[in-house]
Amino acid sequence: MSGFLCKRLAGLNPYVPGEQPKTGKYIKLNTNENPYPPSPKAVEAVCRQADNLRLYSDPDCAIFLDVLARHFGVGRDMVFASNGSDETLAFVFQAFTEKGAAFADITYGFFPVFCNLYNIDAKIVPLREDFSLAVQDYYDIDRTIVIANPNAPTGLAVNKNDIRGLLEHNKNNLVVVDEAYVDFGAESCVELVGEFDNLLIVGTFSKSYSLAGARLGYAVGCHELITALNRVKFSFNPYNVNSMTLAAGTASILDKEYFEYTRGEIIKTRILTSNLLRELGFSCTNSMANFIFTEHPDIRAEVIFQKLRESGVLVRWFNKKRISNYLRISVGTTDDMLFLIDALKIIISEES
Numbered sequence: 001m002s003g004f005l006c007k008r009l010a011g012l013n014p015y016v017p018g019e020q021p022k023t024g025k026y027i028k029l030n031t032n033e034n035p036y037p038p039s040p041k042a043v044e045a046v047c048r049q050a051d052n053l054r055l056y057s058d059p060d061c062a063i064f065l066d067v068l069a070r071h072f073g074v075g076r077d078m079v080f081a082s083n084g085s086d087e088t089l090a091f092v093f094q095a096f097t098e099k100g101a102a103f104a105d106i107t108y109g110f111f112p113v114f115c116n117l118y119n120i121d122a123k124i125v126p127l128r129e130d131f132s133l134a135v136q137d138y139y140d141i142d143r144t145i146v147i148a149n150p151n152a153p154t155g156l157a158v159n160k161n162d163i164r165g166l167l168e169h170n171k172n173n174l175v176v177v178d179e180a181y182v183d184f185g186a187e188s189c190v191e192l193v194g195e196f197d198n199l200l201i202v203g204t205f206s207k208s209y210s211l212a213g214a215r216l217g218y219a220v221g222c223h224e225l226i227t228a229l230n231r232v233k234f235s236f237n238p239y240n241v242n243s244m245t246l247a248a249g250t251a252s253i254l255d256k257e258y259f260e261y262t263r264g265e266i267i268k269t270r271i272l273t274s275n276l277l278r279e280l281g282f283s284c285t286n287s288m289a290n291f292i293f294t295e296h297p298d299i300r301a302e303v304i305f306q307k308l309r310e311s312g313v314l315v316r317w318f319n320k321k322r323i324s325n326y327l328r329i330s331v332g333t334t335d336d337m338l339f340l341i342d343a344l345k346i347i348i349s350e351e352s
Contacts (some may be wrong), residue, residue: 034210045251085204155287157186181289183208209212
């Protein structure tokens with residue numbers, strides 16, 4: 001460790017991303033990427049934009065945000081663009097957590113990382129035994145509340161009425177709802193931003209729009225919240241979203257037919273795979289995301305994780321309290337998931 005590093009940062013435990021193999025020999029079901037390519041119209045838009053790479057991107061992200069605002073039915077001053085939703089979340093933790101932050105014990109791993117990075121007091125609120133989130137646990141908590149909905153890695157979702165109750169019981173506190181996976185079956189709370197000035201929705205184009213490599217995120221909230229986010233952004237990097245990404249995002253929103261097709265395929269494959277896993281003896285949460293959270297009663301998750309890797313399938317295993325016997329399996333194509341099931345049948349027969 002460099003002696004020049006600030007002492008406060010020397011003890012950081014960074015976020016650990018899923019493995020990105022350098023060869024194509026694996027079926028990747030470990031990072032919740034979309035198994036389908038981006039919209040062909042998005043690819044065309046990127047190619048057209050490539051001629052302008054000598055120029056800086058639009059710091060206001062105007063064309064993209066105009067389309068995004070119309071998509072959500074909100075004012076243009078209620079949307080924000082970022083270099084992936086992680087950047088939006090980083091700005092949120094910097095800007096809105098003076099009184100501290102509250103989030104679940106099992107949730108997106110960047111929440112505690114940001115608290116450590118920015119020296120924010122974190123209140124960890126345990127999920128129920130079944131991994132569901134009780135919004136009542138956050139009532140009048142007097143700090144910024146951050147909820148992934150659907151949650152990662154459990155896939156469970158909180159309904160819109162429960163979020164409404166949370167907002168009503170925390171009118172003096174900001175509620176941030178990370179909707180990275182909302183397009184795969186959960187209820188979006190975007191329509192509540194016009195009613196509550198203490199709600200900020202964060203989203204991404206990485207999952208349902210197949211743009212993980214492009215890095216495009218967004219936020220939706222009242223004018224004052226968006227103004228605050230822009231104050232942080234323009235103090236950090238005015239050109240935070242590159243030109244080709246903005247073009248890809250704009251075209252992806254407008255290609256509604258392709259979006260609905262790929263989303264529908266992922267949902268169908270998730271249901272099919274969950275049923276096949278249950279037939280093999282696995283239990284699965286009621287995931288509303290593009291992944292499945294599952295455990296086997298007799299075979300340790302670490303064993304399955306390693307043996308799947310040897311079989312050419314990458315899944316995610318979290319060696320953490322409460323979930324050390326669970327695997328998070330991204331939903332791939334139907335062929336991908338059938339290959340997974342066949343590999344699991346062999347593992348079960350070997351371990352029985």
